[in-house]
Amino acid sequence: MEGNKRTALFLLGALAAITAGVFCCARTSLAETSSHIIINEIQTDGVDDKNEFIELFNPTDKSIDLGGFKLSKKTKTGSESLLLSSVKFLGTIHAHGYFLIAHPTYKDALSADLAYSGSSYYISNDNTVLLYDKDETLLDKVGFGAAFDFENTPAPNPNSKQSIERNNFADTDNNAADFFPNTSPSPRNSSVVEEYEEELENSGDVPQDEPEKCVTSSKDIRLNEIFPYPQSGNEFVEIANIGETCVDVSGWKIMDEANHKIVFPENSAITPGGYLFLEGNLYFNNDSDTVYLLNADGNTKNEALNNQFYEKAQKDFSFSFDAGTWNWTSMLTPGDDNVIEIPKDSSDDIKTSENYSSAEKVYLNEILPNPKDGSDGEYLEIVNDEGEPVDLYKWTIRDASKTGKYVFEDHTIVEPGKYFVVYRPQFKIALNNGAESVYLYNPTGALVSSASYDKAPQGVSYNFDGQNWKWSKYLTPKKENKFDSPPVVKIKKVKNSYKNLFTEFSVSAKDKETKKLKYTWDFGDGRKSYLAKTSHKYLATGKYRVTLTVRDDSQFVEKRFLVKVKKYPRPDLEILKLLPNPAGKDSEGELVDIRNNSKKKIDLEGWKIATGSASSKIYNHPISEELILNPGETKTVTREFSKFSLNNKAGKVQLVFPDGKIADDVEYEKEKIADDEAYIKLNDEWIWLMPNAPKDGAETATDETDDTTDEEETGEEGEVLGVLDENAPVARYKPGFSPEDAYIFLSQINFMKPAKETNYTPMSNPSSSIAYLLSLLI
Numbered sequence: 001m002e003g004n005k006r007t008a009l010f011l012l013g014a015l016a017a018i019t020a021g022v023f024c025c026a027r028t029s030l031a032e033t034s035s036h037i038i039i040n041e042i043q044t045d046g047v048d049d050k051n052e053f054i055e056l057f058n059p060t061d062k063s064i065d066l067g068g069f070k071l072s073k074k075t076k077t078g079s080e081s082l083l084l085s086s087v088k089f090l091g092t093i094h095a096h097g098y099f100l101i102a103h104p105t106y107k108d109a110l111s112a113d114l115a116y117s118g119s120s121y122y123i124s125n126d127n128t129v130l131l132y133d134k135d136e137t138l139l140d141k142v143g144f145g146a147a148f149d150f151e152n153t154p155a156p157n158p159n160s161k162q163s164i165e166r167n168n169f170a171d172t173d174n175n176a177a178d179f180f181p182n183t184s185p186s187p188r189n190s191s192v193v194e195e196y197e198e199e200l201e202n203s204g205d206v207p208q209d210e211p212e213k214c215v216t217s218s219k220d221i222r223l224n225e226i227f228p229y230p231q232s233g234n235e236f237v238e239i240a241n242i243g244e245t246c247v248d249v250s251g252w253k254i255m256d257e258a259n260h261k262i263v264f265p266e267n268s269a270i271t272p273g274g275y276l277f278l279e280g281n282l283y284f285n286n287d288s289d290t291v292y293l294l295n296a297d298g299n300t301k302n303e304a305l306n307n308q309f310y311e312k313a314q315k316d317f318s319f320s321f322d323a324g325t326w327n328w329t330s331m332l333t334p335g336d337d338n339v340i341e342i343p344k345d346s347s348d349d350i351k352t353s354e355n356y357s358s359a360e361k362v363y364l365n366e367i368l369p370n371p372k373d374g375s376d377g378e379y380l381e382i383v384n385d386e387g388e389p390v391d392l393y394k395w396t397i398r399d400a401s402k403t404g405k406y407v408f409e410d411h412t413i414v415e416p417g418k419y420f421v422v423y424r425p426q427f428k429i430a431l432n433n434g435a436e437s438v439y440l441y442n443p444t445g446a447l448v449s450s451a452s453y454d455k456a457p458q459g460v461s462y463n464f465d466g467q468n469w470k471w472s473k474y475l476t477p478k479k480e481n482k483f484d485s486p487p488v489v490k491i492k493k494v495k496n497s498y499k500n501l502f503t504e505f506s507v508s509a510k511d512k513e514t515k516k517l518k519y520t521w522d523f524g525d526g527r528k529s530y531l532a533k534t535s536h537k538y539l540a541t542g543k544y545r546v547t548l549t550v551r552d553d554s555q556f557v558e559k560r561f562l563v564k565v566k567k568y569p570r571p572d573l574e575i576l577k578l579l580p581n582p583a584g585k586d587s588e589g590e591l592v593d594i595r596n597n598s599k600k601k602i603d604l605e606g607w608k609i610a611t612g613s614a615s616s617k618i619y620n621h622p623i624s625e626e627l628i629l630n631p632g633e634t635k636t637v638t639r640e641f642s643k644f645s646l647n648n649k650a651g652k653v654q655l656v657f658p659d660g661k662i663a664d665d666v667e668y669e670k671e672k673i674a675d676d677e678a679y680i681k682l683n684d685e686w687i688w689l690m691p692n693a694p695k696d697g698a699e700t701a702t703d704e705t706d707d708t709t710d711e712e713e714t715g716e717e718g719e720v721l722g723v724l725d726e727n728a729p730v731a732r733y734k735p736g737f738s739p740e741d742a743y744i745f746l747s748q749i750n751f752m753k754p755a756k757e758t759n760y761t762p763m764s765n766p767s768s769s770i771a772y773l774l775s776l777l778i
Contacts, residue, residue: 036060037093038171039131039142043163043185044123046106052123053102053112053187054083056131058093059169063266066091068134071101076126078148085117086134092265093190100189110189110525110540125157142175155179163187191525192542214246214269216296221247222306223293224275225338227318228284235284236334237291238277240321241270249276251296255304256283257400257437261294277334286313290400290437292452297545297560301437301452302469309398309439309447325446361385362392363449364440365419366463366481369431370456378424378431379477380438384414392420394443397427400436400452404429421477432456460554471554486555487511491548494561498568500659502535507548514552522547524563538565568659571598575655575664576634576681580646583675590646592637594655596629603628607663609637609644610654614667620656648673 040057054071058064071084084101091113093099102112104119116122123129126145133139143150144164145157153176158164163185170178220243227236237254241247248269254262260283270276284291288311292304301307308326310319317328320338331339362384371377380397384390392412398405406427414420424430431438437452451469453462460471463481474482492506509517509532521529523536524544538544548559574595582589592609596602604627612618621644629635639645646653650669654662666686668679676691 037064037099037131037139038166038169039129039140040098040169041163041165041182041185041187042123042129042142042144042158043187044125044127044158045160046185050103050105050122051107053100053106053108053185054123054129055187056093056099056101057166057169058095058097058099061095063092063094063097066093066099070132070136072130072132073123074128074130074143074147074149076146076148080130081121083116083121083123083129084114086132088117089114091190094193094266097190097193098188100187102187108187110187110191112187113190140171142179144175144179151175151178153177156181158182161185186540188540188542192540194541214248216248216250218243218245218247219305220245221249221252221270221293223291223308223321225277225318225320225333226284226291226308226310227332227334228282228289228310229286229313229315229317231315234279235282236277236279237282237284238275238334239270239293240275241272244272246271249295253294253296253298254278254282255292255294255301256285257290258283259435261299275335279334287311288313290439300454301435302454304452307437307447307450307452309437309441309450325444327445360448362390362395362414362440362442364438364451364464366461366476367431367438367451367453368461368475368477369436369453370433370458370460372459375430376424379421380427381477382414382420382422382440384416384418384420387416389416390414396441397422397429398439398441399429399431419478433458457554471556473554484514484552484554485512487514487517487550487552487557489548489550489557489559491559491561494563497538497563497565498659499538499541499565501568502537503563503565504533504535505529505546505548506533507550508532509550509557511552518551520549520551522549538563541565541567568657568661570657570661570663571596571600571602573597573602573629573655573663574681575653575666577636578646578653578666578668578679579676580651580668580679581648581673581675581677586645586648587639589676590639590644592644592646592653592655593634594629594637595634596631599631601628601630604637604641606658608654608656608658609642610656611644611646612652613647613650614652618652618654 037056037058039054041053041055043051043053046052067090068086069084069089070082070086071089072080072082074080091099099114100110100112101114101116103122104115106112106115126147128141128143128147128149130141130149131139141149141151142155142164144155147154152174155164155175155178158181163182164179165182165185166178167180172178218241221239221241223237224240225236225238229235239249246269249264250266250268252264252268254264262278262280262282264276264278268276288309290307290309292301293306294304298304308319308321310326312328313319314328316332317330318332319326320329320333320340322338322340327340329338329340331341333339362382364380365383366379366381368377368379382392390413392408392414393410395408396405406422406429412420433456435452435454436456437450439447440449442448451462451464453469456462457471459475460473461475463470463472463476463483465481465483470483470486472481472483474484476482487509488511489507489509492504492508494503494505497503505521505523507519509519511517517532519530519532521531521534521536523529523538524546525538525540527536529536542565544563544565546561546563550557550559574597575592576595577591577593579589579591580586582591594604604623605625607623608620609623610618610620621642623637623642625641627635627637627641644653649671650667652665652667654665657663666679666681668686670688673688674690678689678691680687680689
């Protein structure tokens with residue numbers, strides 16, 4: 001046997017908080033051994049006095065096992081006490097990821113990964129928070145206020161409903177320099193991982209061959225050994241790679257019948273012919289249970305790639321797969337080839353007879369768990385896909401319960417390609433309308449077919465199409481299965497998604513046989529929506545797996561995709577000009593000029609013009625239409641794009657990012673603002689400028705302005721609204737092209753030499769503007 005042994009991959013690392021005490025194991029360690037975890041954010045007083053949290057961050061490139069770590073605090077007198085003991089400190093903090101620890105009563109949009117060891121434990125101002133690894137080595141400490149212990153200088157105390165947070169993960173061993181008060185705490189748990197753009201450096205080294213790339217999806221991974229009843233120590237489950245390609249099973253899951261999920265950690269790869277096993281408390285029952293293997297996208301029993309039922313587990317025996325069948329064995333072989341040693345006291349239970357048929361191509365084909373005419377109408381259908389007749393004598397059907405079992409005690413022959421149906425009065429198994437599993441075993445005890453569902457619609461059967469199980473409103477006992485058409489689903493691609501901003505999600509779906517479809521969006525952060533077109537706000541950056549489920553009367557279609565949530569960018573935009581008192585109606589002439597100083601094209605739709613006064617409340621007015629600003633371009637925003645109103649004596653104007661941050665702001669005040677007098681930014685200074693008087697015979701508009709909100713007006717037919725040329729007149733706003741306008745324009749494009757002093761007095765004769773421009777260039 002030594003010659004046949006394969007070297008198994010050995011991975012150490014605790015899993016997520018739900019996998020308390022579970023380890024992924026084989027022969028050599030690949031896990032991160034150095035622990036550079038830092039305390040990243042602390043809140044001592046939230047919505048209530050116990051809504052406190054401590055956020056950890058892992059700045060390294062590998063996930064770190066937190067098993068055996070310890071979190072404690074020191075009071076301002078130096079007394080140290082536990083917050084989270086090493087016994088209860090379990091889980092994994094991902095590379096560039098977060099881990100959230102909080103008081104047991106803590107509530108927020110993102111739940112805590114772990115709670116303090118006791119409800120009487122708490123932190124307060126003037127404390128120190130200390131983090132130790134499993135070897136009692138102090139990894140990090142943060143003292144704040146009048147703390148007894150700190151790094152160099154203590155950080156400030158966080159105010160009520162605020163936190164202290166590291167400045168871009170800085171760790172200079174100076175708490176005061178590393179932390180800043182955060183007025184909008186943003187606790188993040190282990191579901192959030194920061195994304196970085198890696199920079200490639202030319203080191204001059206000789207390029208090395210890349211290691212073999214592993215696929216992340218494969219049908220060649222199966223359950224191989226289950227150890228559910230240890231006399232002492234841990235349970236384990238082993239999977240095997242029977243294919244010819246390396247498979248990365250990071251994020252794959254092991255699940256029991258009660259839906260406990262255990263997740264394989266990062267860097268869990270299995271080479272062809274290799275094994276990988278999880279060890280710990282896997283929640284397996286000692287009497288009977290079903291074990292499911294799901295890939296990273298799978299969440300339900302119906303999505304399992306492989307499953308195995310066991311019963312009559314004995315202490316220190318594993319249920320192992322060998323030569324096409326499952327058997328109990330006293331030889332435990334995690335990470336190695338299975339060895340079947342049949343226990344003497346159970347040999348009678350597994351005796352086989354040459355008269356029994358153990359055909360492999362006999363399987364469950366249709367299940368009706370919730371008939372409209374009562375439970376007696378429940379049925380199970382078996383199909384013989386072998387090339388010869390099959391006798392079902394001593395075959396067994398079981399459900400997920402401990403007692404649901406039906407054994408074929410008579411010789412029942414099923415001809416090739418034919419179906420056999422057994423009804424509820426015969427098999428005596430009550431099929432659940434909720435979550436249920438059905439298993440078919442041959443006389444040797446080997447599982448040959450199974451099906452699992454979460455919820456059974458009434459009058460709809462569960463059918464096998466040769467690869468997958470599907471619901472169908474067509475009932476076909478003893479006939480070939482018939483399926484109704486699934487919905488045709490098309491999702492509108494998500495362009496951008498930003499933290500604290502609503503992301504739009506939209507789907508169009510059609511179904512040939514069902515008019516009314518049902519939609520379920522799972523946004524990957526614990527929130528859902530049931531509308532075809534909806535929006536969702538993510539509270540933290542990171543990658544989120546979004547799942548859309550579209551259902552008709554019997555079938556459903558699931559679509560999954562990743563959404564990358566980023567911080568909203570901060571392009572350099574500034575306000576250059578205000579016209580608070582135009583000639584004529586304010587609603588037709590008020591404007592704000594905005595310049596794009598960045599190197600990227602910016603769409604101002606969703607931005608806001610906020611107006612008011614320095615002493616009063618500021619009101620946001622969204623820009624409601626597309627308004628593109630190219631790099632270096634200046635455009636005018638009018639009331640047609642944003643329903644703002646500028647005060648005629650004193651006011652405050654802000655340009656606001658979509659996420660509420662201020663890009664630029666301007667305050668102005670003047671006792672009497674003349675008609676068409678503009679407030680303009682020139683050489684980083686704001687000045688008031690008067691336009692030229694209108695030409696002889698030009699229409700004179702009547703000033704109808706006041707200090708109150710202006711009446712909403714619409715532009716004339718055919719007019720281009722909102723985007724104005726610098727020289728194009730606005731309706732009822734017709735100043736001449738003045739020297740001041742020329743000076744501003746030439747200054748903006750750096751086309752003129754500096755002048756020590758310039759007379760800005762308006763010229764009475766507009767025709768002399770050309771001579772004025774020439775004098776500036778000489």
